Amino acid sequence: MVSLSRESVLAALEYVKDPCTGRSLTALNAIAGVEISNNGAVAVHVMLGYPARSLKGHIEESVCVAVSTVEGVQSVTCDVGWLIQPKASANQKEPLPQVANIVAVASGKGGVGKSTTTANLALALAAEGARVGVLDADIYGPSQPQMFGVGKVRPQIRGQKHMEPIEAHGVQINSMGFLVTEQTPMIWRGPMVSGALQQLLSLTLWHDLDYLLIDMPPGTGDIQLTLAQSVPVTGSVIVTTPQDIALLDAKKGIEMFRKVNVPVLGVVENMATHVCSACGHEEHIFGEGGGERIAREYQTQLLGSLPLELAIREQMDAGKPTVIADPEGDVAESYRRIARQMAANLWVAEGVQVPVIEMDDD
Template sequence: MLTEHNYRLEEPLKSAVLAVLEAHVEPQLGKGLVSAGMVQKLALNGRRLELGLVYPYPCQSTYKETVMTLTKALAKLDVIDEVECEIDLQVPANPGNTNTAPIPNVKNVIAVASGKGGVGKSTTAVNLALALAAEGASVGILDADIYGPSVPLMLGVPDFKPVSPDGKMMTAANAHGIAAQSIGFILDDEQAAVWRGPMAAGALVQLVNETSWPELDYLVVDMPPGTGDIQLTLSQKVPVSGAVVVTTPQDIATLDAKKGISLFNKVNIPVIGIVENMSFHLCPSCGHKEHPFGTLGGSKIAERYHVPLLGALPLNIAIREGMDAGNPSVVAEPSGEIAAIYREIARKVGASLAKTGPQTGVSISISDDE
């Protein structure tokens, strides 16, 4: 909230500084830094301007470019020779379905879903969680695929076993800097979960509510494929902030993805966007791009349901090899092209939740200590 007593700078300088900051449009939020509530501090010490920004979504890989751009613009003002910029991350809580109790320590719940199996949903969920963490957030992942848990193997912690120090809550694994929970940690490797739908749904609720989660900005939930009991239970018992739907370009996959979107619309869970896996293949020898599963499937779904296409991933053997080895792309090659795509998806997801969640103004403290 802006109040007049925050300002001790002379009016021309105050207006000029705020105008420069407002002219810088935050690309994911679509607003200037002032109207987006991101300017937390302005103080002039001599000829050095001290600037404090707070981001509502994780994007630390963009900080350097932002600081360079703002420094160049602000240094054009006559009384400013130097700009010192500090950036903080404060992810707001987005409770989603307000009819369900919040999960202790969890601000946002992101469901990653698909209408059918085999489209890379779990790969997307794991890399999305790791990408959110790489961009500065505290993140957990819940493997809700009760019948086919794969997160333990994908994260390289298949031997982890939860313990319950107090006899009520159980611990989560820590893998590559994120918290993880899965029915696969509880069942033996070759033990099948031979449960009817209500039993599987009940197991999901227990995993959510009886895990001692650390303080999390985001809990990514890897859903089972389809639109059955577990999906309905999640919408009724868990405060889901938004859903990411994963598909591949071919018609049969996009048809099932439409059913998944329809389900989320019916239970009032916002669909954040679409991720298209196996979008194309680049020949390693000649660089020729081909589309073995068709083209524009994800784009057409996104356009039809008025949601964004968050990203398109190539058909790449390195993605599969990394998941099988418990070393996903985002951590295996953090500077690689595939990791960059996942991080861009993560920034879009975080910004979408920040825009649709409760809006809280940030006080700007402006002083002249000259």
């Protein structure tokens, strides 16, 4: 008779795959603990590196089924949690205080829904159990205050220069849009814009964030170079629409991040299909399969495709992004799935993890 042991339990867990990465929980070093009682009761503790509230029950069930097949096991319990660790940035800049990871959400051209995607991804990450912030880096055309429904709010100033982020729907936000009126044009040259971005980023008192998403302006100019060279970015996401013109510019965005060694965590294809509200006919208005082609060409991943829907635009204009306005809907689920995959890709991305320094009283 084989005695029940930690090794036999871990051997069974080699066949339990993490849903996002496709790797076994043991290969990911996600088994935080195994407790075995004399009566054959086994408790397994799983610790993921990305927020996964929607997957928690599924993973716990899979673990319990696998471990229950081990000889000598009488009962199994499992709990799944997550701990988001900071990843080192490519430019080796010092991490921002209270910010674990910075993810740039970029596009090569305007009008592809990048800001809408950023807002909903931030809310999706928060819904999955992460602490999230958004920095609106589009100095010339800030839109996040409007999208989060806090356009008339002004940040509180601390110590004459630091700003408290505005919180909306559980997400911390800062934007040039909070500091000027809607009618004020930003008639600035490149160096002034880059300086404003750096001040917004460094002078905001972010509070214990797992992820700070930066809503980038379109293009590959001054702000993008400032971000790549001066900000400790740990990953990037490219937003595009399926048509060839948008894909050409998206390729430039991917190439830019690759040149500065920032991992591209994946591509989000926006406005992929449109379903007629009157007859139900589905049509690929901007082309089909473009996001998948560019992801394959650059050996990255298509994180997901999103539809062209009137409701999404109406919800954003009303200051209630889709993940908040219709949390049980198909589109909100798509955003959550994309957010989970993005965070999981960052977890397993190549690179050195920043050590976590713990202090005690000894």
